[in-house]
Amino acid sequence: MCVCSLCVSAPRAAAGVGGGNDFQWCFSQVKGAIDEDVAEADIISTVEFNYSGELLATGDKGGRVVIFQREQESKNRPLSRGEYNVYSTFQSHEPEFDYLKSLEIEEKINKIRWLPQQNAAHFLLSTNDKTIKLWKISERDKRAEGYNLKDEDGRLRDPFRISTLRVPVLMPMDLMVEASPRRIFANAHTYHINSISVNSDHETYLSADDLRINLWHLEITDRSFNIVDIKPANMEELTEVITAAECHPHQCNVFVYSSSKGTIRLCDMRAAALCDRHSKFFEEPEDPSSRSFFSEIISSISDVKFSHSGRYMMTRDYLSVKVWDLNMENRPVETYQVHEYLRSKLCSLYENDCIFDKFECCWNGSDSAIMTGSYNNFFRMFDRNTRRDITLEASRENSKPRATLKPRKVCTGGKRKKDEISVDSLDFNKKILHTAWHPKENVIAVAATNNLYIFQDKMN
Amino acid sequence: PNCSGEWSRPATETQDPNSNPVKTEEAKLKAKYPNLGQKPGGSDFLMKRLQKGQKYFDSGDYNMAKAKMKNKQLPAATGPEKSIVTGDHIPTPQDLPQRKSSLVTSKLVG
Numbered sequence: 001m002c003v004c005s006l007c008v009s010a011p012r013a014a015a016g017v018g019g020g021n022d023f024q025w026c027f028s029q030v031k032g033a034i035d036e037d038v039a040e041a042d043i044i045s046t047v048e049f050n051y052s053g054e055l056l057a058t059g060d061k062g063g064r065v066v067i068f069q070r071e072q073e074s075k076n077r078p079l080s081r082g083e084y085n086v087y088s089t090f091q092s093h094e095p096e097f098d099y100l101k102s103l104e105i106e107e108k109i110n111k112i113r114w115l116p117q118q119n120a121a122h123f124l125l126s127t128n129d130k131t132i133k134l135w136k137i138s139e140r141d142k143r144a145e146g147y148n149l150k151d152e153d154g155r156l157r158d159p160f161r162i163s164t165l166r167v168p169v170l171m172p173m174d175l176m177v178e179a180s181p182r183r184i185f186a187n188a189h190t191y192h193i194n195s196i197s198v199n200s201d202h203e204t205y206l207s208a209d210d211l212r213i214n215l216w217h218l219e220i221t222d223r224s225f226n227i228v229d230i231k232p233a234n235m236e237e238l239t240e241v242i243t244a245a246e247c248h249p250h251q252c253n254v255f256v257y258s259s260s261k262g263t264i265r266l267c268d269m270r271a272a273a274l275c276d277r278h279s280k281f282f283e284e285p286e287d288p289s290s291r292s293f294f295s296e297i298i299s300s301i302s303d304v305k306f307s308h309s310g311r312y313m314m315t316r317d318y319l320s321v322k323v324w325d326l327n328m329e330n331r332p333v334e335t336y337q338v339h340e341y342l343r344s345k346l347c348s349l350y351e352n353d354c355i356f357d358k359f360e361c362c363w364n365g366s367d368s369a370i371m372t373g374s375y376n377n378f379f380r381m382f383d384r385n386t387r388r389d390i391t392l393e394a395s396r397e398n399s400k401p402r403a404t405l406k407p408r409k410v411c412t413g414g415k416r417k418k419d420e421i422s423v424d425s426l427d428f429n430k431k432i433l434h435t436a437w438h439p440k441e442n443v444i445a446v447a448a449t450n451n452l453y454i455f456q457d458k459m460n
Numbered sequence: 461p462n463c464s465g466e467w468s469r470p471a472t473e474t475q476d477p478n479s480n481p482v483k484t485e486e487a488k489l490k491a492k493y494p495n496l497g498q499k500p501g502g503s504d505f506l507m508k509r510l511q512k513g514q515k516y517f518d519s520g521d522y523n524m525a526k527a528k529m530k531n532k533q534l535p536a537a538t539g540p541e542k543s544i545v546t547g548d549h550i551p552t553p554q555d556l557p558q559r560k561s562s563l564v565t566s567k568l569v570g
Contacts, residue, residue, distance in 0.1 A: 033567040042567050058568060066568045086569050191510055210510055238506050260506065292486045293496075297505070344481035347488040452568055 022388070023369075023381070023442060024458035025405045027398055029083060031068075032451035034396065044447035046434055050114040050122065053438040056084055056445055057124060058452055059109025063093035065126055065179075067137065082443070084454055088137050090179040093128040105130050111196050113205070115218075123182070125205060129192040132207055134183035134218065140176045144168040188214050188224045195245045201252040208245035208257060215269075227275045228257060228267065243358075244304045251310065254279075258315055262299030266326065282324055284331045294346045294355070302358035307367040308439075314370055316361040319343065321372050321382070336382045336389065339374045341412045341423050354428050364437045373432025376421065377448045378408055394432065394446045394453040405455065 033042065041062025048057050056068040069087035096105040106129055115123040121138040146168040150156050191209035198205045206227070207214050213228035228245075232238055240261040248254035253269045265278035286295065298318035306313045307323075312333075315322050319340060322332035338359075342349060349355040354375075361372040373379045374391070382389045391408045398405055411420040434447040442457030490496065 031568045031570065044568075058566075060566060060568075062566070064566045066566050089566055089569050192512060210506075235507070238510075241506050241509065290480070290482070292482045293489060294482060294486065344485065346482060346485040347492075350489060450567065 023383075023390075025392060025444075025455045026402045026458050027400065027405065027453070028402070028443070028456045029454040030396065030399050030451055031454075038450045042450040044434060044450065044452060045108050045110060046112050047436040047445050047447050047452070048112045048114060048124075049436050049438050049445070050124075051116050051439060053440050053443065055087065055114070055122060056436070056454075057112045057114070058445075058447065059092065059112050059126055060450075061106070061108040063091055063095070063107030063109060063128065065090055065092045065109060065112065065124075065135070067122075082456070088177040088179050090135070092126045092133060092135065093131065096130075110193055113196050113198050115198055116202055118202075125196050125198065127193050127196050127207065130186070130189055132185040132193070132196055132216075133181050134185070135179050136182045137177060137179045140178060141173060142170045143173045145171045183218065183221050185216055185221050185224070188216075194243060197245060197247040197255070199247045199252050200250055204252075206245060206247060206255060208242050210241040213242065213245055213255075213257060213275075225273070227269065227273070229274065229276060243301050246304055246306055246313075249306050249308060249310045256304055256306070256313060258301035258304040260300040261296060262301055262317060264301065264304060264313070264315060264324070280326070280329050282329045282332075284322070294350065297350070297355055298346070303360040305361060305363060307363050308365060309367055312367065314361055314363065316359050316372055318355060318357075318359075321361050321370060323370070323384070334384065336370070336380075338372055338380050339378075339410070341410055344412070345423065349428070352428065354431075357431055357433065359431075359433050360435065362435055362437045364442070365440045369437075371435050371437060371444065373435055373446070375428050375431055376426040377430040377432055378410075379432045379435055379446055392455075394448040394451070396451075399453075402458075404458065 032044075039062075041060060041064075043061045044058050045061055046057075046059040049055070050057070054070050056070075058066050058068075060066075066089045067087045068084035071083045071085060073082055092109055093107040095107045097103075098105055108128055109126050110129065111125075111127050113125045115125070115134075117123075121136050124135050124137070126133055126135060145152065146166050148157070148162060148165055148168075149159070185207070189207065189209045189212070191211050193207055193209050195208040196205060203219075204215055204217050207216065207224075208228075211229065211231040212226055214224040215227045216224045228242070230240070230242065240259045240263075243258050243260055245255060245257035248256075254266060255269070256264055256266045258264045262283065264282040266280035266282070267275035268279045269275060271277070271279060286299075301315045301317050303316040304313060311326060313324050313326060315324065315332075316338075319342060320338055321336045323334035323336075325333045346355060359373050361370060363370055368385055369381055369383050371379060371381045377394045378391050379394065380389060380391050391410070392405045393408050406419075409417070409420045410426070411417065411422050416422050430449065432446055432448055436445045438444065442459065444455050446453045446455065
């Protein structure tokens with residue numbers, strides 16, 4: 001059986017479960033404009049399900065957040081099987097200008113992270129390059145009527161005209177979803193924020209920029225603790241930057257951060273107030289004979305994610321995804337090639353800046369599969385148990401309701417088969433940088449520039 | 461193997477640099493841009509990254525740079541010369557971005 005990353009392996013008999021346990025991804029929904037002219041503000045910059053998967057949030061370059069809610073499956077509308085529809089939208093960040101440095105601060109939402117739900121309202125953190133905001137999204141479906149001092153329009157009633165008192169009653173009203181900024185965490189980052197991560201204690205969260213990581217308390221906005229600082233005394237000596245950071249899902253004292261040199265450091269906040277000294281250092285040794293001008297650039301880690309179990313973590317570099325066992329620092333336990341065929345295109349990818357694209361990656365709810373994006377609106381999924389992998393495409397052509405997605409193949413050799421696409425025909429402007437997997441079900445959200453695709457597994 | 465695509469071995473497994481696609485790409489790049497920084501992926505890239513952000517038109521810097529360059533065109537801040545981060549690479553009045561459009565609802569809302 002061919003084991004190259006280009007081929008979808010032949011299906012194997014599922015162990016235990018009757019039939020196949022392969023995913024059969026089907027188109028479910030697509031959101032966004034169809035026209036070719038993409039406004040910069042509409043480019044989606046982050047996608048995130050909440051803890052239950054009921055809500056799906058997107059952030060865009062224009063600083064806006066759109067939240068979708070999954071419809072309850074009902075007998076009245078059997079066809080809208082768990083569809084996501086708009087729940088709330090708001091302007092999270094606006095463009096600012098730093099007059100001192102003559103720099104524009106983009107309103108682009110870099111990351112959204114949900115807080116675990118504790119009451120009827122939903123909370124999320126959204127961040128741009130400099131400022132993190134805590135948003136409360138709450139529902140209102142009742143309003144009080146029959147006030148004594150004001151009439152229904154809100155105008156004050158003349159107190160001398162009031163002869164009787166009445167008790168206001170709560171009347172149902174059309175559901176209104178309100179988003180309000182509850183906390184603004186500003187002025188703590190000199191460099192550009194790349195990550196935020198809510199801690200398992202549900203009280204603190206971390207924010208990371210190129211050189212520093214800060215720990216915040218969700219209630220306190222006027223101070224934060226600096227827990228990592230890799231800024232050298234002399235900036236000429238700068239050799240690496242922080243590219244991503246995440247809190248451990250269960251151990252509130254542990255977090256990791258990745259670097260532009262392809263290394264990951266795990267830190268324990270119990271060890272010291274300033275975690276400049278790591279507790280664990282993860283790096284895969286490089287073969288010195290393969291070192292090239294591109295080595296460091298393509299080894300730069302663009303995303304790091306803990307598994308839900310907390311036992312593994314996954315890193316994404318330019319060409320691959322690696323799964324690391326937290327107990328083994330000297331090499332990853334699994335490596336998956338995302339688009340190895342790009343190795344022979346690195347020169348032009350450097351010239352058009354694509355080599356600096358930051359792809360994200362994500363786990364499914366059971367940690368048995370991982371997903372990441374590629375070019376030409378392709379995205380890749382890897383099943384960790386069966387070692388099967390598949391390439392799918394997010395496109396309007398495959399957007400018939402419940403249509404099964406056909407696997408895609410990229411051809412590097414001379415002979416191109418009928419349904420394959422050659423490397424030179426790939427559209428490098430169609431990049432899938434942001435994907436998200438529902439925490440419990442096989443539902444995925446894929447951001448393709450300005451469109452959001454939602455796919456579901458047929459078995460769902 | 462019955463795959464139709466070319467199975468390209470990882471760079472580490474080959475001894476011959478001629479068949480290493482990455483080395484070929486590196487040679488291509490060096491041929492095009494011989495002055496490219498000696499420190500690959502070193503501090504020049506990182507400094508550029510740290511300074512990401514639209515630098516606005518500053519007439520003082522602009523006129524100084526213009527005086528230095530004399531009659532030559534001011535270079536645009538694009539291309540692989542990523543090591544140059546300041547001074548000569550300030551936007552010229554022609555390069556200034558258009559005024560941002562008014563805040564509108566996202567098209568995802570439909």
